[in-house]
Amino acid sequence: MSDDLRELYQEVILDHGKNPRNFHACDDATNEARGNNPLCGDQLVIYLKLDDDGKVADASFLGKGCAISMASASMMTDLVKGRSAEEAQKMFEAFHDMCTGEGEGTELDADIDKLRVLSGVREFPTRVKCATLPWHTLVAALKGENEISTE
Amino acid sequence: MTSQNPIETDTTMYDVEAVRADFPILARTMHDKPLAFLDSAASAQKPRQVIDAVREVYEHEYANVHRGLYQISEAVTDKYEGTREIIRDFIGAAHTHEIIFTRNGTESINLVAHSFGRHFLSEGDEVVITELEHHANIVPWQMLRDEKGIVLKVVPITDDGELIMSAFDEALGPRTKLVAVSHMSNVLGTILPVEDIIRRSHAVGAKVLIDGCQAITHIPVDVLALGCDFYIFSGHKLYGPSGIGVLYGREELLNEMPPFMGGGDMISSVTFEKSTWAKLPHKFEAGTPAIAQAIGLGAAIEYVNGLGLDAIAAHENDLLSYATQQLSNLEGLRIIGTAPNKSSVISFMLDYAHPHDIATIIDRAGVAVRAGHHCAQPLMDRMDVPATVRASLGLYSNRADIDALVRALGEVQEFFG
Numbered sequence: 001m002s003d004d005l006r007e008l009y010q011e012v013i014l015d016h017g018k019n020p021r022n023f024h025a026c027d028d029a030t031n032e033a034r035g036n037n038p039l040c041g042d043q044l045v046i047y048l049k050l051d052d053d054g055k056v057a058d059a060s061f062l063g064k065g066c067a068i069s070m071a072s073a074s075m076m077t078d079l080v081k082g083r084s085a086e087e088a089q090k091m092f093e094a095f096h097d098m099c100t101g102e103g104e105g106t107e108l109d110a111d112i113d114k115l116r117v118l119s120g121v122r123e124f125p126t127r128v129k130c131a132t133l134p135w136h137t138l139v140a141a142l143k144g145e146n147e148i149s150t151e
Numbered sequence: 152m153t154s155q156n157p158i159e160t161d162t163t164m165y166d167v168e169a170v171r172a173d174f175p176i177l178a179r180t181m182h183d184k185p186l187a188f189l190d191s192a193a194s195a196q197k198p199r200q201v202i203d204a205v206r207e208v209y210e211h212e213y214a215n216v217h218r219g220l221y222q223i224s225e226a227v228t229d230k231y232e233g234t235r236e237i238i239r240d241f242i243g244a245a246h247t248h249e250i251i252f253t254r255n256g257t258e259s260i261n262l263v264a265h266s267f268g269r270h271f272l273s274e275g276d277e278v279v280i281t282e283l284e285h286h287a288n289i290v291p292w293q294m295l296r297d298e299k300g301i302v303l304k305v306v307p308i309t310d311d312g313e314l315i316m317s318a319f320d321e322a323l324g325p326r327t328k329l330v331a332v333s334h335m336s337n338v339l340g341t342i343l344p345v346e347d348i349i350r351r352s353h354a355v356g357a358k359v360l361i362d363g364c365q366a367i368t369h370i371p372v373d374v375l376a377l378g379c380d381f382y383i384f385s386g387h388k389l390y391g392p393s394g395i396g397v398l399y400g401r402e403e404l405l406n407e408m409p410p411f412m413g414g415g416d417m418i419s420s421v422t423f424e425k426s427t428w429a430k431l432p433h434k435f436e437a438g439t440p441a442i443a444q445a446i447g448l449g450a451a452i453e454y455v456n457g458l459g460l461d462a463i464a465a466h467e468n469d470l471l472s473y474a475t476q477q478l479s480n481l482e483g484l485r486i487i488g489t490a491p492n493k494s495s496v497i498s499f500m501l502d503y504a505h506p507h508d509i510a511t512i513i514d515r516a517g518v519a520v521r522a523g524h525h526c527a528q529p530l531m532d533r534m535d536v537p538a539t540v541r542a543s544l545g546l547y548s549n550r551a552d553i554d555a556l557v558r559a560l561g562e563v564q565e566f567f568g
Contacts, residue, residue, distance in 0.1 A: 004515075008511070014567070040506075042537070066508045067567070068507075130507065
């Protein structure tokens with residue numbers, strides 16, 4: 001078994017992939033967006049409940065996808081709770097750089113640093129979109145858009 | 152290893168290791184592992200004979216065709232046109248001018264949709280397809296529907312992946328103008344009963360297009376015996392170069408159809424007031440064609456003929472049985488597409504891992520498969536799966552390829568099982 005595979009499929013990811021957190025619909029969501037990766041058929045819906053200050057009071061998701069996209073969505077919905085749209089956007093950018101290898105060595109706040117377990121995808125260019133699809137969908141939901149596609 | 156499949160005794164003449172030696176790429180590694188190439192249904196590898204034929208064109212023979220009044224242009228024109236005869240013979244067509252060169256199978260279908268569809272179909276006319284079609288045999292008809300108001304009817308399949316012929320009969324009617332179906336499913340491997348389909352379609356006066364992109368490499372095809380009106384395939388799945396495809400059409404239909412694209416090579420005369428069209432096949436071949444690619448396809452067909460499609464099919468069927476048996480032994484593996492009459496394609500799922508995770512892990516073991524929807528999203532919906540892993544066989548595939556796949560799936564189980 002190669003090291004980059006072990007790095008990609010760390011225990012944390014396998015755990016989130018098998019037992020995703022916040023994996024449910026939300027009837028009173030204020031924002032909701034559907035994300036598609038037409039290349040592989042991954043699909044998910046992100047549900048957000050924003051409070052009066054525009055902060056994420058609750059976040060959840062439903063969908064079908066690979067272990068990477070499920071784990072990414074699971075961790076993301078945990079992390080964005082309590083964050084403003086602006087903060088979520090910054091987290092996305094930091095995460096995106098991490099996945100493409102551009103953010104090497106950047107100091108990250110402790111929460112974002114938790115996402116580093118997903119950074120193994122940088123060795124697998126065809127899988128980067130699996131990790132970033134939930135985040136693209138989150139950003140769309142925050143902007144009030146209903147649907148995004150990664151192609 | 153002994154096989155429990157009696158067919159194997161028929162394939163002892165087929166020396167797959169000698170065949171593999173003709174394919175230079177099979178000697179390479181992937182991630183430092185021997186390459187187990189199980190993605191021939193997406194695009195097949197090329198034998199040295201094809202590579203040499205293409206190189207020969209560019210090193211010694213290349214000029215434009217149908218234009219040059221000099222020796223090498225005339226010689227390469229003869230060779231290019233000679234390929235049409237190789238193809239005519241390969242599929243049993245009556246005339247070489249019924250063989251139209253396109254870029255690929257997709258363009259062949261689009262040509263028929265644009266030329267035949269626009270000319271012969273009007274609002275309310277019906278085109279019949281099936282649930283197992285590739286997007287290339289769905290989207291052109293949807294575009295025609297939106298443009299002309301035709302009706303698109305889709306014939307369902309069973310859970311095993313067989314066409315439901317009673318539903319097919321129900322779909323046919325007085326307004327059915329065209330039936331467009333795959334000869335073989337690129338996802339399920341199902342071979343469709345095209346003889347029956349053609350007979351029943353003709354009985355209601357409909358024309359029939361057969362998408363032979365998958366079947367052409369596994370099943371001997373005789374378009375005259377079949378009686379189909381159009382038969383299409385691509386070169387790159389038939390061990391030839393990419394960028395060349397074929398449309399076979401019956402002469403009288405092609406003669407009645409207007410050109411697909413306008414430009415050089417497809418005209419008889421041009422003035423600013425009016426142009427007249429060239430005769431078949433050139434009416435449908437505007438612009439400089441894929442010269443070396445066409446010649447390469449000719450070399451590929453000669454290579455296949457040299458081995459014999461019957462011998463190739465026997466070898467592939469034996470290997471399909473072996474692969475089906477080996478994969479079925481794995482816990483949690485489910486094969487999608489279990490029609491009795493199938494060939495060379497195995498789609499499957501593992502109940503504990505997603506197809507993309509499987510493909511990524513086995514890639515590191517040197518195994519090349521396709522994972523995803525295989526350009527057949529409606530079929531994925533029908534089978535109620537988001538995606539599958541697809542292992543597909545070619546004439547060079549061997550048991551070592553299958554064994555490598557099974558071993559690599561063991562590694563997937565280590566992670567996810």
